[in-house]
Amino acid sequence: MTKIAKLSLVVSMVLVTSTCADTLEEAFKASKVTGEIKAEYADSNFLGKASSDNVSAVGGSLGIVTGQYYGLKAGVTFQTSHLLDIDNEGSVFKDDLDAQGSVLSEAYLDYKISNTSLKVGRQYIYTPLVSTSVDGQPSESLLKDSFEAYMVTNSDLPNDLPNTTLMAGYISKYQNQTDGDGNTGEFVKDQVQDGAYTVHVKNKSIENLTLQAQYLGINGYTSGSDKDVLYFQADYVLAKHTLSAQYISSTDKSLGSTLKDGQAWGVKATGPLGLGQLGYVTAFTSSMDDGEVYAGLGKGTSDLLFTAMPVNGAGVAQRGNADTIVGGIMVPIAGVTFVPYAGKSFCNPNSINSSSLMGDVTGTGLIVIYPYNKNFFIKANYEHVTTENTYPGVLPNGYLNDKATDVAKVYLSYKF
Incomplete structure (x- = not known):
């Protein structure tokens, strides 16, 4: 929307202008500056490519938020x-x-009265179905994606709904991490088309239980490109273990009448193993329709399903008629945390979903995390994925039929 674009420009000008009244001057003096310096190296031979692609990059971010x-x-x-x-x-x-x-x-401008806030402009959003890329998750990268949106958040609902946060918003544009042509992404309408709207509710009124639900609807340029998705999640803490369940139902009309519906459920458990500081995570998800599950807007939604792999995300688990299981353990040694993990996705060969051509998919990997101090850490990821079939007969030149993908990443971050 042009109004949001103009507002973004106004905010930028205000933040560098010093001609303010005394009380406004105090707000600027209370500004907080945060930033991050990043570097990343990545290497991948996606789907058995004959030679690996690799990239080395440095970057970072600088943020300023004024006082109220x-x-x-x-x-x-x-x-x-x-x-x-x-x-x-x-x-x-x-x-x-x-x-x-x-x-x-x-x-952005953020106006708060009591326990209700209205945030307008370019902004990061972190909800299950609308999410900027998340640090420490498969979506982690040098650049975060962003949204142009109106977002209202309220945590002051009536007494019969205590400890409940309600968020509602309208999203008009989306900024990807890149433009696909070697440049940083711009704010465009491609992902949201004629606009997207969402409602997210999170409740913690029952001890040790967190419940959340979200709806996202996207108005396509035509009725044949509309999308919507509904999501539920419950997390219960029991004796230091967290037990979680999720359900997602989506419709993507752009996939056609036979593949438009996607549906999945999942369960997950995390906690200590009872042996020193060892920990574990295990998860299972099942997609029940022929259509691929649509997980929402933003790179952060690649982490939505519990069985998202730490490097390649949840794309394999989102395909139709597939059951996926993953598991890993956390092993701290001398200040370094090692996380070996493995997962397998089983696809129903009778599915009419074209992704069934890929068949079963198996992944193994290792994450190594070294937090040098509270501001600086190094993380290395390696993931090996094999597929039962790599779209036989349709691979482009330059790809092999060994059905294997190897991805290696090294990520450095210094926050200030």
Whole structure:
């Protein structure tokens, strides 16, 4: 929307203007500055590509949020990415790390009265179905994606709904991490088309139990491209273990009448193993319809299903008529945490879903995390994935039929 674009510009100008009244000046003096310096190396031979693509990049972000002035505050976040080296002939990283340039990803006004706030402009959003990329998850990258939106958040509902947070919003544009052509992403309507709206409710009124539900609807340019999705999740803490359940139902009319409906449920357990500081995570999800599950807007939604793999996300588990199980253990040794994990996805061969051509998929991997101090950490990921079939007969030139994908990533972060 042009109004949001103009508002983003106004916010940027206000934040660098010093001609303010005394009380407004105090709000600017109370501004908080945060930032992050990042570096990443990644290598992948996606779906058995004959030679690996790789990329090395440095970048970071700088954010400023003013103090409140009669309930009103403003914020901006700049991001930058610079390529040191890249071999991206197979375009493996064109939607992720292949970005050169700087971008204004947040520029918003946030007005709060009592326990209700209205946030307008470019902003990061973190909900199950509308989510910016998340640190420490498969969506983690040098650049975060962002949204142009109106978002209302309320945590002051009537007494019969205590400890409940309600968020509702309208999203008009989306900024991807890249533009697919070697540059940082711009705010465009492609993902949201004629606009998206969402409602998210989270409740903690029962001890040790967290319940949440969300709905997302996207108005397509035509009725044949409309999308909507409904999501439920419950998390219960029992003796240091967290037991979780989820359900998702989606409709993506752009896939056609036979594949438009997607539906999945899942369960997950995490907690200590009772042996020193060892921990575990195990999860199972099942998609029950022929259509692929649509998980929502933003790179962060690649983590939505409990069986999302730490590097490649939940794409395999989202396909129709597939059962997926994953498990891993956390092993802390001398300040370093090692996380070996494995997962397998079983696809119903009778499914009419074209993704069934891929058949069963198996993944194994290792994450190594070293937090040098509270501000600086290093993380290395390696994941090996094999497929029963790699779309036989339809692979482009330059791809092998060994049905294997190897991905390696090294990520450094310093926050200030």
